[in-house]
Amino acid sequence: MAKVSVIIPAYNAEEFLERAVRSALAQTHRDLEVIVVDDGSADATSGVALRIAEEDRRVRALRNGENSGVSASRNRAIALASGEWIALLDADDTWLPQRLEALLAAANGADVVCDDLLFINESRTGTTAVDYWSLCGWVGLRRRRPYWLTLAEFIRYDLGLLKPIMRRDFLTAHEMWYDTNLRVTEDYYLYFRILAAGARWRQLPDGYYLYLRHANSLTLSPDAVVRQHLVSSMAILSDPAVNADRNVTSALRRHHRQSRASIAKQQIFELVRRRDFLALGQVLRENPDYAFLVLWKIAWHMYMRMVRRVQNPRRPVPARMPERSLGVTTAGSPTPAQRSVTGEEPAAKRDPRVR
DSSP states (O other), X not given: OOOEEEEEEESSOTXXXXXXXXXXXXXXXXXXXXXXXEOSOSSSHHHHHHHHHHHOTTEEEEEOXXXXXXXXXXXXXXXXXXXXXXXXXXXTOXXXXXXXXXXXXXXXXXXXXXXXXXXXXXXXXXXXXXXXEEHHHHHTOOOSSOEEEOHHHHHHTTXXXXXXXXXXXXXXXXXXXXXXXXXXXXXHHHHXXXXXXXXXXXXXXXXXXXEEEOTTOGGGSTHHHHHHHHHHHHHXXXXXXXXXXXXXXXXXXXXXXXXXXXXXXXXXXXXXXXXXXXXXXXXHHHOTTHHHHHHHHHHHHHHHHHHHHHHOXXXXXXXXXXXXXXXXXTTOOOOHHHHHHHOOOOGGGSOTTOO
């Protein structure tokens, strides 16, 4: 029974932190420690962490003297971790109870093990929707059995939002730390380096990680993410070691093109909305490929939308969920046990406009 160190960086997360920590402590795999790093929060985040630490000795509460960023917070926790495995959990997310048990059961021969990530949308009333949406299904990566994820697949499907467990010995042997220069996309480029170093990544088709999308979620404001990808992918493409693998190089170039297309679409659509055609002409003169990139981006969105509708005409990307973990009834409604993990309210109390 391997010990797991659960790493939770937290910044102004008093509203969500206790739920995240409790979901880790409620795991069926009991041999774990939870390290919460308060990154200089201005609210009661530190107090929440300290209170839980007093109740359960498996919890350690740390506090940065100033806001240092998620990368520095995770590095600090990993350096103090004593577990064989490092598990990542964001302060506003939760786990289903069997998550660690399922991941460790599939860990034979793996350096990294991961499950699907399930999105939950927060409504205007602050409650969460019943539907769970699959990250892997959304990007088109649909598998029914566990498989070994390659670096080219990781890049192609843009899987930086996943939250795997990683062998601490592998991270230590290869000196793998989060890049403290990155305030966004830090997970993506750590995973990239891990896979490039030869890590064996076992990916499960089921989802046990619940990712709450709310008003302050970074995924709802993607501009900084896209621009960081643009800079970082260009730097990686100049690495001779990376260019030795044709599949990886092709995936990276496509990923870089996706980032440029996103920026082009945003700029052009905003200028058209403002009817600033003089500035639009200047942008197109300076970036003659922008028009093609925007058309390519629109065509790609239409293609993916068609694929999702054909595969799942009623619900575009339903998550593959383990029923024994969720406690789903035959009617598909969440049980009280499920709501205690996800923070959901009964259906009658939720905003009916949320899907």
